[in-house]
Amino acid sequence: MITNSFYFNLASGDEIEQYAKKVKDEYQSGKIGYYHLPDTSKTLIDDIKKYEATISDIKNIVLVGIGGSSLGVKAIKSMLGEKKRKLYFLDNVDTNTFNLVCNNIKFNQTIFIISSKSGTTIETITLLKCILNKFNPSDLSKNFIIITDTDTPLERFAIKNNIKFYNMPKNVGGRFSVLSAIGIVPLGLCGYDINLLLDGAKVCQDRYIHNKNNEIIAKAYHYATHRKADINVLFSYSDRLKDFNDWYVQLWAESLGKKHEYKRIGRTPIGLIGSTDQHSFLQLIMDGVKDKTVTFIKIQNSDNIKIPNISLDELEATDFVNNLNLNELLNAQCDATKMALVQEGLSVDTITIKHLNEYSTGYLIYYYELLTSATGIVLDINTYDQPGVEIGKRILKTIIKARD
Amino acid sequence: MITNSFYFNLASGDEIEQYAKKVKDEYQSGKIGYYHLPDTSKTLIDDIKKYEATISDIKNIVLVGIGGSSLGVKAIKSMLGEKKRKLYFLDNVDTNTFNLVCNNIKFNQTIFIISSKSGTTIETITLLKCILNKFNPSDLSKNFIIITDTDTPLERFAIKNNIKFYNMPKNVGGRFSVLSAIGIVPLGLCGYDINLLLDGAKVCQDRYIHNKNNEIIAKAYHYATHRKADINVLFSYSDRLKDFNDWYVQLWAESLGKKHEYKRIGRTPIGLIGSTDQHSFLQLIMDGVKDKTVTFIKIQNSDNIKIPNISLDELEATDFVNNLNLNELLNAQCDATKMALVQEGLSVDTITIKHLNEYSTGYLIYYYELLTSATGIVLDINTYDQPGVEIGKRILKTIIKARD
Numbered sequence: 001m002i003t004n005s006f007y008f009n010l011a012s013g014d015e016i017e018q019y020a021k022k023v024k025d026e027y028q029s030g031k032i033g034y035y036h037l038p039d040t041s042k043t044l045i046d047d048i049k050k051y052e053a054t055i056s057d058i059k060n061i062v063l064v065g066i067g068g069s070s071l072g073v074k075a076i077k078s079m080l081g082e083k084k085r086k087l088y089f090l091d092n093v094d095t096n097t098f099n100l101v102c103n104n105i106k107f108n109q110t111i112f113i114i115s116s117k118s119g120t121t122i123e124t125i126t127l128l129k130c131i132l133n134k135f136n137p138s139d140l141s142k143n144f145i146i147i148t149d150t151d152t153p154l155e156r157f158a159i160k161n162n163i164k165f166y167n168m169p170k171n172v173g174g175r176f177s178v179l180s181a182i183g184i185v186p187l188g189l190c191g192y193d194i195n196l197l198l199d200g201a202k203v204c205q206d207r208y209i210h211n212k213n214n215e216i217i218a219k220a221y222h223y224a225t226h227r228k229a230d231i232n233v234l235f236s237y238s239d240r241l242k243d244f245n246d247w248y249v250q251l252w253a254e255s256l257g258k259k260h261e262y263k264r265i266g267r268t269p270i271g272l273i274g275s276t277d278q279h280s281f282l283q284l285i286m287d288g289v290k291d292k293t294v295t296f297i298k299i300q301n302s303d304n305i306k307i308p309n310i311s312l313d314e315l316e317a318t319d320f321v322n323n324l325n326l327n328e329l330l331n332a333q334c335d336a337t338k339m340a341l342v343q344e345g346l347s348v349d350t351i352t353i354k355h356l357n358e359y360s361t362g363y364l365i366y367y368y369e370l371l372t373s374a375t376g377i378v379l380d381i382n383t384y385d386q387p388g389v390e391i392g393k394r395i396l397k398t399i400i401k402a403r404d
Numbered sequence: 405m406i407t408n409s410f411y412f413n414l415a416s417g418d419e420i421e422q423y424a425k426k427v428k429d430e431y432q433s434g435k436i437g438y439y440h441l442p443d444t445s446k447t448l449i450d451d452i453k454k455y456e457a458t459i460s461d462i463k464n465i466v467l468v469g470i471g472g473s474s475l476g477v478k479a480i481k482s483m484l485g486e487k488k489r490k491l492y493f494l495d496n497v498d499t500n501t502f503n504l505v506c507n508n509i510k511f512n513q514t515i516f517i518i519s520s521k522s523g524t525t526i527e528t529i530t531l532l533k534c535i536l537n538k539f540n541p542s543d544l545s546k547n548f549i550i551i552t553d554t555d556t557p558l559e560r561f562a563i564k565n566n567i568k569f570y571n572m573p574k575n576v577g578g579r580f581s582v583l584s585a586i587g588i589v590p591l592g593l594c595g596y597d598i599n600l601l602l603d604g605a606k607v608c609q610d611r612y613i614h615n616k617n618n619e620i621i622a623k624a625y626h627y628a629t630h631r632k633a634d635i636n637v638l639f640s641y642s643d644r645l646k647d648f649n650d651w652y653v654q655l656w657a658e659s660l661g662k663k664h665e666y667k668r669i670g671r672t673p674i675g676l677i678g679s680t681d682q683h684s685f686l687q688l689i690m691d692g693v694k695d696k697t698v699t700f701i702k703i704q705n706s707d708n709i710k711i712p713n714i715s716l717d718e719l720e721a722t723d724f725v726n727n728l729n730l731n732e733l734l735n736a737q738c739d740a741t742k743m744a745l746v747q748e749g750l751s752v753d754t755i756t757i758k759h760l761n762e763y764s765t766g767y768l769i770y771y772y773e774l775l776t777s778a779t780g781i782v783l784d785i786n787t788y789d790q791p792g793v794e795i796g797k798r799i800l801k802t803i804i805k806a807r808d
Contacts, residue, residue: 280657287792318524
């Protein structure tokens with residue numbers, strides 16, 4: 001389904017085995033919830049399906065959430081295209097975006113999913129207020145769903161207003177939460193096959209946690225120890241992967257940017273789209289400082305247009321791609337760029353996805369979550385917290401209260 | 405119109421004066437064409453306006469181009485919203501995107517603008533072939549426009565097929581070309597005020613080149629000499645600036661990633677959107693390695709929604725933002741994040757745009773182009789070439805020819 005080929009040496013031996021054991025220990029400890037979502041989220045599916053059967057008058061789902069509450073869902077929507085219902089996102093307190101979404105829908109044909117792990121995310125609750133003000137519903141129970149941790153203010157708000165709510169496991173961090181209710185509720189209601197999504201993740205879990213395949217650990221070891229290349233580029237050859245890149249950026253940046261005692265540690269993620277960004281960022285990777293690793297993603301089979309066998313007067317020099325499929329040209333560009341980087345001595349690997357569907361998407365998500373956990377373990381940091389973003393929230397309150 | 409405030413010390417004195425002189429020399433040499441576009445592009449406006457008056461049956465403009473031929477136009481469209489005609493982009497050989505655009509339009513209501521500086525860009529010419537194959541027009545003269553350098557194969561193709569064409573000055577590089585025909589033709593035909601766009605750029609030119617304001621030079625000097633912080637983050641607080649970020653990334657990466665004799669030099673650009681990416685990348689900037697500078701962009705006045713003065717049961721802790729405008733909240737978040745970063749000792753500056761319109765957009769584009777030129781001059785590199793991307797193009801031909 002998904003294969004990974006490397007153009008740098010993967011370490012092996014005792015050290016890798018030890019880190020593999022640490023990952024497995026973390027998995028088995030039960031403390032980090034995302035590892036188990038391929039199983040635990042299965043228990044939600046019946047309820048989502050039953051609920052979905054009752055909302056035949058609903059045409060739109062609007063996901064109101066920010067960061068981990070939206071990036072993963074957006075990634076999956078973009079990868080798989082639109083299904084039964086339209087899926088919109090409100091993930092910023094931006095007037096223009098709010099109007100673009102809310103002026104485009106009818107309230108009685110819409111369910112707003114209010115997603116916030118903490119239940120007090122200022123952007124999300126503010127957007128909820130703006131939605132209530134705009135549509136002024138008399139009853140909140142029909143057009144809202146809430147997804148939050150157990151026993152948050154938002155859960156209590158849901159209970160008091162008779163709003164259907166789902167919980168995510170407390171020990172699942174926001175950026176690792178797309179396979180929890182956070183993702184599978186909106187995706188399930190929109191008609192994506194959430195069973196297959198979880199099955200794909202489960203296959204990845206089996207492969208790398210239960211079947212002693214240490215490839216991810218060895219790759220993580222390379223990222224964690226190859227200090228000179230602390231910028232990690234994901235170069236995805238499909239417009240459909242643009243939002244997946246953004247999800248990866250959050251996962252990697254927020255998980256691996258940490259203070260370790262007094263030392264600052266970080267791996268900087270960058271998402272690029274091929275071939276477009278061959279005409280943008282590539283020059284810097286080729287000739288700039290060798291501080292980058294590059295992972296290419298390509299899709300083997302996709303809907304395809306054949307490049308017609310037309311020879312245009314004066315433009316015959318471009319005819320060498322005639323009769324290829326567009327996707328073959330795209331993948332050949334991926335291979336050519338990869339070879340150019342290998343010649344410059346950069347660490348490069350390629351992830352090849354056979355078909356882009358729920359199954360491979362679930363696998364790819366779990367793959368990147370495992371890679372992040374493993375890299376954090378080798379770096380010896382807490383992969384799952386985000387202490388650096390709290391101070392800004394406190395300053396925000398001070399600034400706004402000072403205005404009064 | 406646009407102001408810039410700094411939270412790091414800007415150098416002054418003789419060295420800055422010397423670099424300012426070098427920038428002015430480069431400007432006066434006439435060798436680098438983009439500097440003069442605010443004047444030279446004015447000569448195109450009459451023709452564009454006359455042509456625009458003849459296409460009342462045209463509803464869509466599809467810009468077919470990649471890299472410098474599309475990123476700047478996309479940025480301006482996103483900043484200013486839609487005008488008289490819809491503007492679509494084909495900037496990748498991606499089947500899904502091709503179908504999304506081409507299945508959405510009627511051929512006889514559409515002008516395709518084929519933009520390629522070299523006139524042989526493989527993606528662009530391939531897309532042209534796919535368009536011709538899909539719509540099979542008998543006459544190319546009505547629904548196509550070509551923009552290219554003088555005397556390219558694409559220009560000759562245009563002449564032979566009686567297609568209207570515009571040239572860009574030879575000495576304007578692709579990533580510096582948005583104020584040339586590359587940008588002002590599609591924007592003018594779609595109803596954007598291209599006169600104002602050029603006027604805004606001219607004001608910036610006056611300020612920084614003619615009026616001895618060395619602020620940009622001093623800022624460039626900081627980026628070029630502050631070696632430990634060689635990642636430059638643009639943190640834009642508006643969804644409308646997402647494509648501007650992508651334009652900046654190309655400009656910065658492709659201009660400043662260079663080999664200088666045997667030494668590799670580079671500044672790595674990253675574009676973020678606030679407040680969304682406060683929930684993503686910010687943790688890495690706060691606690692990760694201090695290898696980043698951050699420029700914030702905020703918009704002072706924008707269309708606005710007032711946060712209603714609603715107190716939701718259980719969610720009263722979020723009421724401190726009630727009665728603000730959404731944009732005030734967004735800008736307060738920008739200020740709070742900036743203060744948090746200043747406390748960590750990072751180099752931070754803020755660009756404040758009073759109103760987002762053609763005038764300020766032209767100014768901002770020229771500002772970033774000047775900053776790039778100045779940084780390249782301090783780094784002592786060739787800012788305007790891109791030798792690193794050629795090898796991939798040669799390998800691509802080898803790969804595809806080997807398939808036969």
